[in-house]
Amino acid sequence: xxxxxxxxxxxxxxxxxLGSLSxxxxxxxxxxxxxxxxxxxxxxxxxxxxxxxxxxASGWQTCALAMRLxxxxxxxxxxxxxxxxxxxxxWLKPVYPGDTLTLKHTTIESRxxxxxxxxGLVRSSWEMFNQNGDKVLHMEGWGMxxxxxxxxxxxxxxxNAERSGA
Amino acid sequence: xxxxxxxxxxxxxxxxxLGSLSxxxxxxxxxxxxxxxxxxxxxxxxxxxxxxxxxxASGWQTCALAMRLxxxxxxxxxxxxxxxxxxxxxWLKPVYPGDTLTLKHTTIESRxxxxxxxxGLVRSSWEMFNQNGDKVLHMEGWGMxxxxxxxxxxxxxxxNAERSGA
Numbered sequence: 001x002x003x004x005x006x007x008x009x010x011x012x013x014x015x016x017x018l019g020s021l022s023x024x025x026x027x028x029x030x031x032x033x034x035x036x037x038x039x040x041x042x043x044x045x046x047x048x049x050x051x052x053x054x055x056x057a058s059g060w061q062t063c064a065l066a067m068r069l070x071x072x073x074x075x076x077x078x079x080x081x082x083x084x085x086x087x088x089x090x091w092l093k094p095v096y097p098g099d100t101l102t103l104k105h106t107t108i109e110s111r112x113x114x115x116x117x118x119x120g121l122v123r124s125s126w127e128m129f130n131q132n133g134d135k136v137l138h139m140e141g142w143g144m145x146x147x148x149x150x151x152x153x154x155x156x157x158x159x160n161a162e163r164s165g166a
Numbered sequence: 167x168x169x170x171x172x173x174x175x176x177x178x179x180x181x182x183x184l185g186s187l188s189x190x191x192x193x194x195x196x197x198x199x200x201x202x203x204x205x206x207x208x209x210x211x212x213x214x215x216x217x218x219x220x221x222x223a224s225g226w227q228t229c230a231l232a233m234r235l236x237x238x239x240x241x242x243x244x245x246x247x248x249x250x251x252x253x254x255x256x257w258l259k260p261v262y263p264g265d266t267l268t269l270k271h272t273t274i275e276s277r278x279x280x281x282x283x284x285x286g287l288v289r290s291s292w293e294m295f296n297q298n299g300d301k302v303l304h305m306e307g308w309g310m311x312x313x314x315x316x317x318x319x320x321x322x323x324x325x326n327a328e329r330s331g332a
Contacts, residue, residue, distance in 0.1 A: 031230075034230075034234070035230035035231065035233055035234050036230070036233050036234065036237055037234070037237055037238065037242070038237055038241060038242065038246075051247060051248070052248075058230075058233070059248075059249065059251075060226065060229055060230045060233050061230075063226055063229070064197075064200075064201035064202070064224075064226045064227075064230070065201065067201055067202050067224070067226050068200070068201050068202065068203070071202055071203055071204055072203065075204065076203070076204065080204075081217060082217070082218075082225075082257075083225065083257065084256060084257060085225075085254070085255045085256035085257050086252070086254070086255040087253075087254065088251070088252070088253065088254075089251045089252040089255060089307070090250060090251035091248075091249065091250060091251050141255070
């Protein structure tokens with residue numbers, strides 16, 4: 001795969017539309033049987049009787065669907081080296097069968113790594129919306145990306161100074 | 167299903183061992199094809215050539231496996247009403263084919279809901295370890311549980327006072 005995006009290309013404030021997908025009742029139940037067998041993720045009737053009012057997707061499936069869009073429309077063309085984790089994850093609305101979900105990625109913050117001049121860190125947000133414009137998912141977290149050019153001696157000096165509080 | 171755990175039973179400081187499971191190369195690849203098609207989750211050779219040194223599971227699959235243990239060994243016997251989200255999620259180590267993962271759940275904090283005397287909130291941590299005792303996943307977040315008995319008038323008064331800062 002060709003790398004189109006290195007750390008330097010992920011500029012704070014930049015927004016990427018990462019596409020959309022639909023989720024079916026069959027996909028919701030299949031995921032739930034394997035990973036989240038709560039009644040309202042497995043069965044229409046149990047869903048209708050729950051506080052969600054209908055069969056709805058596991059929150060973890062919603063995250064996994066956001067990841068599919070992120071990988072296919074961004075990470076697989078980038079120098080991504082993975083993520084240490086998230087600082088926040090909110091399941092804001094249920095995801096129902098037939099929903100069409102659209103993902104928006106915003107680069108919030110960018111910084112070099114003191115000990116790895118070849119790698120940079122990026123803090124991003126992911127917002128997923130359904131076909132009614134309701135936000136169903138909001139996540140914020142860090143990713144690691146290889147740099148096109150390694151950090152300069154000046155940048156490493158500055159990062160060391162920040163680290164030591166000087 | 168019989169409910170064994172209501173909000174009142176989730177006492178801060180209490181620890182639950184939520185069991186263990188193993189993950190195979192086939193399960194890792196199947197999840198990756200559907201949700202996280204990065205080369206090191208799809209293919210042994212690409213895994214060996216990556217910073218992870220081997221085929222490894224999507225971080226989202228690790229979360230989903232933790233959810234499977236949480237649901238089958240706890241939530242499906244509880245009055246759980248779902249979760250608004252997480253405050254922290256850390257993928258600390260890669261998960262490799264054949265790893266056996268063990269999950270520990272700790273109740274950290276518990277509080278009533280001002281507007282819903284029949285529901286309480288619980289903040290929990292989930293820690294997942296592999297067969298070598300390495301922590302691979304750490305999460306913290308809130309869950310909602312129905313109460314065995316609704317909040318008393320005194321408790322609601324106190325929650326209202328906290329809310330208004332009085």
